[in-house]
Amino acid sequence: MIITNIHIENFKCYAGDNILNPGSRLNLLVGENGEGKTVFYDAILWLINGSHQQDIREIVSAFAIKNNTEGKGSISVTIRGEDADKNKIKLSRSFRWRETHSILQKDSPEELRAFLTKPNGERQTLKEQAAIQLFFPPELMKYSLFKGEGELRILENEDSLKNLVNLFSDARFFERVYDATKTIQGALKTVVDRSVAKNKKAKVDLEKLQKTEAANGRKKASILNKIKDNERQRENAEAIINDAENAIDKAEELKSTTDSIKEKKEEIERVKKIINAKPSLTNSLFDDLWILKDFEPIFMEFKSKVEEADVARRKIQSEFDIEQGRKQGIAEGISTLLDSEDTPLDINVPSQQVMEELIRDEHCKVCDRPAPKGSSQYEFMRGRLEKFLESQKPKSNRDIEANQEQALKHTFIRELISFNTIFSQKTLDMRELGIKIKESEKFLESRRNDLFQLESELDELEQERNNIVSQSDDSEETLSRKLKDHRGASNDLSDWKDDYRDLQGELRKIEEDISANQTKIDKLRDSSAGASTEKNNLTLINDALKIIEETKKKELLTFVQKLTEVSNDYYKRMNFDNFTGRISIELEDGKGLNPRINIFVITDERKMKAKHLNKSTETSVHLSVLFAVSKLAESSDLFERTPIFMDAPVSSFGETKRGQFLEVLSELENQIFITSKDYTQIDASGKISLSKPLNQIPGQNKFWLRLKRPFNDEQLSTLNTEIQTL
C-alpha cells in the first residue's frame, strides 16, 4: 500500500486544509521543535485510533476555533492510497464541532469512513478496521509507527520478537499440526490406558506411575521457574557488569581526556602569560619609543635647521672675534689661526681629549693625515689646543671688560647642537624600530595563533569529554558509582552461575526421571494393553511429535539466521567506517517449542544486549532489525509493503551517522515518513530558515512543517502550521 495523499484539517496546530502529497519512497519532513512534526504523526495515530475519551479541545485547532466566524467547523484526517492491484482506498476520520458560549462540543459523531475504488470505477464501502489494516496490518503496526527513539525498543520485549519470528518464519506452519497431533496423542493415551486398566495390578502400577509423572511435572515446573528467576538475576548482574565495564572503558577514556584537557589548559596559561607579559601595543608606543618609527625625516629637518643656524652663529662670532682681536692688538695672532677658515669651528671642537690624542699620535685623525712634530699640521693642532686651554683659564678683569661687548647674547643654538649631537647617534635606533615592531607583532601574532589553536583543541577535547559522558548516558559521578557496583555484581554473578549449574543439574535429573517414568509407562502400556491399533498409533504419534518439534526449531533457526544477516547488512551501512561490532540474534536453548530470542551486539569478544549500548548504537541496532523485518515481511508474500512513520527516530545520531541512516532509508523500497529537526535553524531575530541548501538535504521528497508567522507560543490560538513542499 502506498499513501498518495494526506489531508489534515483543523487538527491541533494544523488549521484549515493542509495537504501533503508524498512520494512512494523516503519522505523527509523537516521543521523546528514545536512547529508541528510530532502533531503530524499524532494526526496519523488519531486516524487509526480515534479520540476515545480525549477532550476535543485537545485535538481541534484553537486557531480554527478562534478565527471561525460561524462558531462551527469540522476536523478530519484523511489518507488516500493505492494497493498493488491499483485499487484506490480512502480512509477518513472526522467530526463536526460547534462552539457555543465558549463551550466546544461535537456537532456530529466521530466517524471513520473508508471507500475502495476499483480500477474499473466500481466503488465500495469498507469496514473500518479492515480499511485501517490495509494501510497498517495489525501484526506489523508496532513495527511501522514510531515516536522518538524510545519506541524503537519494542524489540527488547520478548514477545514482540517471538511473534515476529512466528509470523514470518516457516515454523508457523508447524504450529497447528503440532497442536492437532498433541490432541490426538491425548485421546490415544486415554483409549490405551482404558485397556491397561482392565488388569488390576497394571491399573495400580499405571496410576502410581502417572502420579510420579504428575509429581515430576510439578517438580520440573518448579525447577524451570527457579531457572527463569536465576536467569533474570543473572541478567541483572550481567547488565550491571556490562554497564560498569562499558563505564570502565568510558571512565578510562574520560580520565585520559580529562588529563589532556588539564595539560591543554596549562599550556594555554603559559602562552597567555607570554602574551600578557608583553606590554600593550599602546604602551609600547611610549615605553619602547615605537612612536618614533617615522620620526627620522623630522629629525633630519631639525638637524638641517640647527646646523644652518650654527654655521650662521659661528660666522657672526668669527667676524666679531676678528674685529675684537684687531681692536685689542692681538688680531694678528688670532687671524693667523683662524683666517684660513671661512666659518671657524668652536674652539672646543674637537674636544680636549681628542686633540691630545691627535698630538700624541702625530696624526690628524679627522683628515687621516700624518702630522709629524714640526710640521705645520702638528703646530696647528698644538696651537688650537693651547687656545682652548687658554679659554678655560679664569679671566682677568681686563678680559671681562673687553668682553662686555658680545656678538651673541645667548647660547640656544649650542643647546640645539648638543641635541643634534646626542640624537644623531640614535637615528639608527629609529630605523631599526620598524624591524623591531614587526618582529614583536610577528611574535605576538604567532603566540596568538598558538593560543587560538590551543583553545580550539581545548574545545574539541571538552566536546569529546561531553560526548563520552553523554554517550554513556551517565554523569561523571554515575560513572564512578558504576565502577563501584561492578565488584558487587561480579560476586553475585558468580553465585548465580553456580546456582544455575546446580539447577541445570536438577533439571537434567528430573528430565531423566520423567523420561525413565515415561519409559515405564510406555512399557506398562505395551505389556498390559495388548495388541491394538490405538497402541500402534500412539507410538507413531509420539515419534511424529518429536519430528515436528525438531523441524520447527530448525526452521526458527534458519529464519533467525536470515534476520541476523539482513539486519547486519543495514547495521553495517548505517555505521559505515565506524567499528560497532555486529548484531547477533540468538535463540535460547532448552525452551521447547518457543525459545526465547535475544539481540546482542558482539564487539571485541564482548557480547552485550542492545539496551546496554550507548543510545545511538542501540537505536541503529533497533532500526537495522526493523528494516530487516520489513524486508522479510515483504518477501514473505503475507503482506503488502507497509508505510513506516518515524517521528524523530535518530535524535542521538551525529551528523555523519544521520546522513548514512538517511542514505539507507532512501534505498528501502518502503514508503517512509520521517521527521527531523536537523535541517532548520532559527537566527537571533527568530527567523527560521533551512540550515542547508535544498539539494544538500537528503531524500527525494522533502517537506517543511512550519508555523506561520507571527505567533505567540503561549497562545494556542495563534499557532497554525503549514506544509510546504520543498
Place this chain on the structure above:
Amino acid sequence: MAEEIFHLWANKVPKYDAELKSLFETHANYGGGDEARAIARGKEFEVAYEMYIYCFFLGLYSKTKRAIPENHSKIDFSMSISTWGKKSGRRGRSDYFEIQSYMFMACVAETQTNWTDLEKGEIQVDDVVKTLMKTLEEFTNGGLLLLKEAYQEKPNSMRHDSSLANLIFQAKEDL
C-alpha cells in the same frame, strides 16, 4: 647657568581645545589615578598626557596642523611637559624625558624661527617658546581631530590594542 630653551619650553603647560575634552575623558584615564585604574576602566590611554603626546605625533606624521579656532576656549591638564611620564606612580613604564626631547626637536623642526636673531637678543626667547608651543598645540589639535574621526568611523575596531599603533603607523603612509 645660561637658561636653556628646552627647559623654558618643557616648563610650559600645553593647551588643547576645550571642545575636545570629552575625547580625553572617554579614551584616557582622565583626572588621575594609576594604570591599574585605567585598565579597570577600559581606557586606551593610561594618562591624558599620553593621549596628548600620541595626538601630537599623529598630527606631525600626517602633517595635520590645525589651529585651535579663535572662538574655542583652551584648557590644559595643569601639568607642564617636564612632569609628563615621571617614573613615580607608573609601575613598569618608562620615563618620558626622551619623548619630551623628540617633541621639542619636532617643534623646532616645524617652526620658523630666526635663531641667530634670538642668539643676538634681537627677538625675545619667550616669543620663540610661544611659537614652539603653538606648533605643539596645532599638531596635537590636528591629531585629536583625526583620532576623533577614527573613533567615529570605526568605534569597535578602535578598541583593539593594536588599533592606535596601526593608526599612527599608517599616518605617514597615507600621505
